[in-house]
């Protein structure tokens with residue numbers, strides 16, 4: 001597989017189709033020796049099962065592990081840290097990774113408990129978890145999702161799980177886009193397996209999964225994110241970190257010269273696609289196909305529905321440097337109020353983010369707005385806490 005290619009496979013046998021895709025991509029040839037320490041970086045942003053649309057399916061990671069172990073690679077580590085406000089250990093349990101590591105005898109490294117080192121990432125010094133230094137070959141396994149602050153999240157942003165919590169907060173105070181792009185230089189992604197099974201196209205922490213039953217393989221994180229922009233109906237310019245990463249030399253966002261290819265649907269035993277069915281007609285017998293079974297690649301023309309819930313909800317918010325979890329909990333809470341016909345009764349803008357520390361105002365979310373007249377406590381407060389607080393606030397204002 002080449003750097004300008006993104007390979008896709010469809011199906012519902014997530015483990016089997018991932019293994020087949022990795023076989024087709026010839027992943028093993030990219031790894032520098034059987035003893036290489038291979039890092040696998042899923043997205044366990046919060047403690048919700050993958051079907052919720054936020055976290056990486058354990059079956060996809062199982063497919064990667066089986067493929068690697070069957071090809072003689074034994075030095076594997078899964079490394080991840082949940083977002084600020086949630087404990088990785090809870091996500092590991094809720095997402096089924098405790099069973100996964102037990103079943104395959106693979107180490108899990110909680111980066112929330114790891115130390116860190118400073119790395120000069122082309123003019124921007126960033127703190128990166130120590131475990132990254134020990135990894136010889138990194139396989140990034142992000143979920144293709146929408147994001148309430150950066151619009152999309154996939155390959156580049158998933159590396160935030162390999163920095164300490166304090167640095168995650170600092171990323172937001174730096175405006176998110178620039179540090180995400182520079183982090184692409186501090187942590188090299190050697191291979192990317194995208195979980196495009198049922199990501200939420202609006203919210204990073206899920207709740208509105210859109211089922212696509214697809215897994216992708218690629219080796220350029222910038223190309224992957226540029227492709228995600230196009231799938232989610234954004235121009236690359238709409239997501240500044242993709243452009244900045246390209247400028248820094250992390251990869252190429254040139255979709256015009258990219259090849260987006262699918263080998264079809266994995267039915268649990270073999271691949272099915274248009275070219276194969278043409279071949280079946282020509283061969284007349286199933287056994288003729290099976291005897292020569294190999295993937296036939298053809299252009300992939302997937303399209304996704306336009307998802308813009310976030311944009312509508314953002315009108316109710318004044319956000320300055322808020323952490324992902326805080327903002328990620330606020331928007332679904334607003335969506336619930338909107339569904340109940342309550343959101344349009346809120347006359348004041350809701351303030352959120354580190355930029356409000358030490359400031360005063362009417363209504364604010366989280367510890368950073370503790371000096372506001374009305375404030376939801378917590379760092380971050382949960383979606384339920386925000387929802388209950390705002391519902392009460394709107395209700396009492398409404399009566400007045």
Ligand code: SF4
Nearest residue numbers: 323326366367368379
């Ligand atoms: S209260 Fe402030 S520091 Fe805490 S999660 Fe929210 S934005 Fe971040």
